[in-house]
Amino acid sequence: MRNHSPSGVEWGYSGSGPSQPALAVLLAVTDRETGERCYQEFKCDVIARISDAEWSLPLRDVRSWLQRAAAAEAAH
Secondary structure (H helix, E strand, O other): OOOOOOOOOOOOOOOHHHHHHHHHHHHHHOOHHHHHHHHHHHHHHOHHHOOOOOOOOOHHHHHHHHHHHHHHHHHO
């Protein structure tokens, strides 16, 4: 696994800190190839948009995002 942020996990913007939770979330729910291929887009679409200091991300939301990403990838 990559270490994007030596200062720790972050969210709410599209930088290196939010890359870490994006990658971790996708690796927890999908295979390594998919996680590594999609985490930057997931970061921009999901993690960077979180504005609350405390948050949760339901598994169903992650799976829905993965389905939409797969459909978009298939369309191209």
